[in-house]
Amino acid sequence: xxxxxxxxxxxxxxxxxxxxxxxxxxxxxxxxxxxxxxxxxxxxxxxxxxxxxxxxxxxxxx
Numbered sequence: 001x002x003x004x005x006x007x008x009x010x011x012x013x014x015x016x017x018x019x020x021x022x023x024x025x026x027x028x029x030x031x032x033x034x035x036x037x038x039x040x041x042x043x044x045x046x047x048x049x050x051x052x053x054x055x056x057x058x059x060x061x062x
Contacts, residue, residue, distance in 0.1 A: 001043065003050040005059040011035055012047035019044060 003009035008031070015036035018025045028036055035044060 016044040
């Protein structure tokens with residue numbers, strides 16, 4: 001599942017780093033914390049690897 005915004009991609013990257021042990025899970029905040037708990041490493045990788053070109057900074061709420 002591709003990221004819908006740059007912020008979502010960044011959060012997925014932080015969650016992926018925590019899941020792999022590169023950063024402490026206690027350092028995560030907000031969306032990245034819940035992503036780390038609820039998504040697999042493959043799902044996080046797929047979301048973090050999404051191209052940033054043409055993505056809004058934040059996804060719209062609709």
